[in-house]
Amino acid sequence: xxxxxxxxxxxxxxxxxxxxxxxxxxxxxxxxxxxxxxxxxxxxxxxxxxxxxxxxxxxxxxxxxxxxxxxxxxxxxxxxxxxxxxxxxxxxxxxxxxxxxxxxxxxxxxxxxxxxxxxxxxxxxxxxxxxxxxxxxxxxxxxxxxxxxxxxxxxxxxxxxxxxxxxxxxxxxxxxxxxxxxxxxxxxxxxxxxxxxxxxxxxxxxxxxxxxxxxxxxxxxxxxxxxxxxxxxxxxxxxxxxxxxxxxxxxxxxxxxxxxxxxxxxxxxxxxxxxxxxxxxxxxxxxxxxxxxxxxxxxxxxxxxxxxxxxxxxxxxxxxxxxxxxxxxxxxxxxxxxxxxxxxxxxxxxxxxxxxxxxxxxxxxxxxxxxxxxxxxxxxx
Numbered sequence: 382x383x384x385x386x387x388x389x390x391x392x393x394x395x396x397x398x399x400x401x402x403x404x405x406x407x408x409x410x411x412x413x414x415x416x417x418x419x420x421x422x423x424x425x426x427x428x429x430x431x432x433x434x435x436x437x438x439x440x441x442x443x444x445x446x447x448x449x450x451x452x453x454x455x456x457x458x459x460x461x462x463x464x465x466x467x468x469x470x471x472x473x474x475x476x477x478x479x480x481x482x483x484x485x486x487x488x489x490x491x492x493x494x495x496x497x498x499x500x501x502x503x504x505x506x507x508x509x510x511x512x513x514x515x516x517x518x519x520x521x522x523x524x525x526x527x528x529x530x531x532x533x534x535x536x537x538x539x540x541x542x543x544x545x546x547x548x549x550x551x552x553x554x555x556x557x558x559x560x561x562x563x564x565x566x567x568x569x570x571x572x573x574x575x576x577x578x579x580x581x582x583x584x585x586x587x588x589x590x591x592x593x594x595x596x597x598x599x600x601x602x603x604x605x606x607x608x609x610x611x612x613x614x615x616x617x618x619x620x621x622x623x624x625x626x627x628x629x630x631x632x633x634x635x636x637x638x639x640x641x642x643x644x645x646x647x648x649x650x651x652x653x654x655x656x657x658x659x660x661x662x663x664x665x666x667x668x669x670x671x672x673x674x675x676x677x678x679x680x681x682x683x684x685x686x687x688x689x690x691x692x693x694x695x696x697x698x699x700x701x702x703x704x705x706x707x708x709x710x711x712x713x714x715x716x717x718x719x720x721x722x723x724x725x726x727x728x729x730x731x732x733x734x735x736x737x738x739x740x741x742x743x744x745x746x747x748x749x750x751x752x753x754x755x756x757x758x759x760x761x762x
Contacts, residue, residue, distance in 0.1 A: 392421075393412060393420065393421030394421045394422060394423060397410040397411075397412070397421060397422065397423045398410075398423045401423050404480075404601075406482060406483045406486055407480040407481060407482055407483070407601075408453070408456065408460065408481045408482075408483060409422065409423050409424045409480070409481040410422070410423045410478065410479070410480050411423070411424070411478070411479045411480075412467075412476060412477075412478055412479075413464075413476050413477045413478075413479060414475070414476040415474060415475065415476050417432065417436075420476065431448055431449065431451075431462060432446060432448050432462065432464060432477075432479070433446060433448060433449070436464065436477070444465065444466075444562070445463060445464060445465045445466075445562065445598065445601075446463070446464040446465075446477070447461060447462075447463055447464075447562075447563040447564070447565075448461055448462035448463070448464070449461070449462075449506075450484060450506070450510075450512045450523065451523070452520040452523050453481075454520075456483075458483055458484070458485040458518070459483075459484040459485055459512060459513055459518065459520075459522075459523060460481050460482060460483055460484060461481070461482050461484055461512075462479055462480070462481055462482075463479065463480050463481075463482055463598075463601060464477040464478065464479040464480075465477065465478050465601070469617075470617045470618055470621060480601060482597070482601070484504075484512060484513050484518075485513065485518050487504060487513045487518075487593075488513055488514070488515065488518040490590070490593055491503075491504070491513070491514065491515035491590065492515045492516070494585075494586040494589050494590060495515050495586065496569065496571055496586055497571065497575055499571060499572050499575045500515070500569065500570070500571040500575070500586075501514060501515055501516055501547070501548065501549075501553075501569075501570050501571075502514065502515040502567065502568070502569045502570070502586065502587075502590065503515070503527065503548060503567070503568045503569075503570075504560075504565060504566075504567055504590075504594075505527050505565065505566055505567075505568060506564060506565060506566070507532075507559070507564045507565065507566055508526075508532070509526045509527035509528070509529055509531075509532045510523070510525075510526055510527075511523065511525045511526065511527060511548065512565070514548070525548070527548050527568060528545070528546045528547075528548075530545070530546070531545040531546050531547070531555070532557075532566075535555060535556065535557035535566075535568065536557070538556070538557075540556055540557065540558055541556065542554050542555065542556045543555060543556070544573060547570045547572075548568075548570070551572060552572070552573045553570040553571060553572055553573060554570065554571055554572075554573055555568055555569060555570035555571075556568075556569055556584070556587060557569075558587050558588075558590075558591050560591060560594045560595075561591075561595060562595075562598060563594075563598075565594075567587060567590050567591060567594070569586055569587045569590075616643060616644060616647060619647060619651075620647070623651055623654070629655075631648055631651070665677075666678035668741070668742040670720060670723060670724065670742075671723055671724055671726075671727035671742050672724075672727060672731075673727050673730065673731070673740050673741050673742045674739065674740065674741035674742070675741065675742060676741065676742070676743055678741060679739075679741035679743060682739050682741075683699070701743070702726075702730075704722065704723070704726060707719065707722070710722065723742075727740075727742070
């Protein structure tokens, strides 16, 4: 399915470029949304991204999706589009991360493990479309098909050698293995005249090629998950906790780059939210003029002390203090002077109480009260 690209996010594109530099075999990394539109890409003009029909459903069922191999005329090499899902915290998928993988690097690998000079090894689709070979990596090869009858025979033999018509039209002894996770096959063939001398080595080569293909797919999935998906998933879960009221969130700065910067900004934001929440809690129980606890906090403490005294069967003391002649003082010297008096009285109360005592402002202008949480004699009941 072909999807038209949209404007790429510069920040995500820059981060994708930093990832691509570590993996030179991938010419372009792209992030797609669930509709297939480009969100960010390492390409200057992302253009269109070709993925198989129904790729969204396949990503739900599989770990990755492999597109159809094609020839990159600009780079003069075969490439294939790989896609892995971006998982959503509540399940499902947020989209996909795609990478254009350079398949020409498979040519030297196939040649290095060839069973002999006359042997040939091909990576092809399950319908016989050739992708890359040990002796040929070209645009012409991509237009060729392995003989359909030969593919059918090899599929029926299930990896066992068979004598059949080869890719070049000659009689060969060939065997085939399927590449797990993708609709590809690996075909190794040797002319019938040389097969008996090379048969043992040919089997080993086929196994090594399959292992190499699995390794490429595993490294790609692990690398993309380690550098992009996992940090973003931690950020998503952390944001959900903060939205639910949990401010004890501190995400690890596991990676650098843009995701690491976003994680640091997120941690700083949560830290400021925690400080602001503590300050709001303090202001909600404090009298703004005197700095003593307010009446609301006082009533909560008194109720708690009453319940505790009844449960433990011991007394506590409540001392009420009133400033005499406060109203005439206010009338004569003004309210600012009265505020100074209240602050001074509050300071005296703070200095004369212990850490276990509780001092609060009860009324408006004229009364301040103090509660001492301590055991006293029976005469104070």
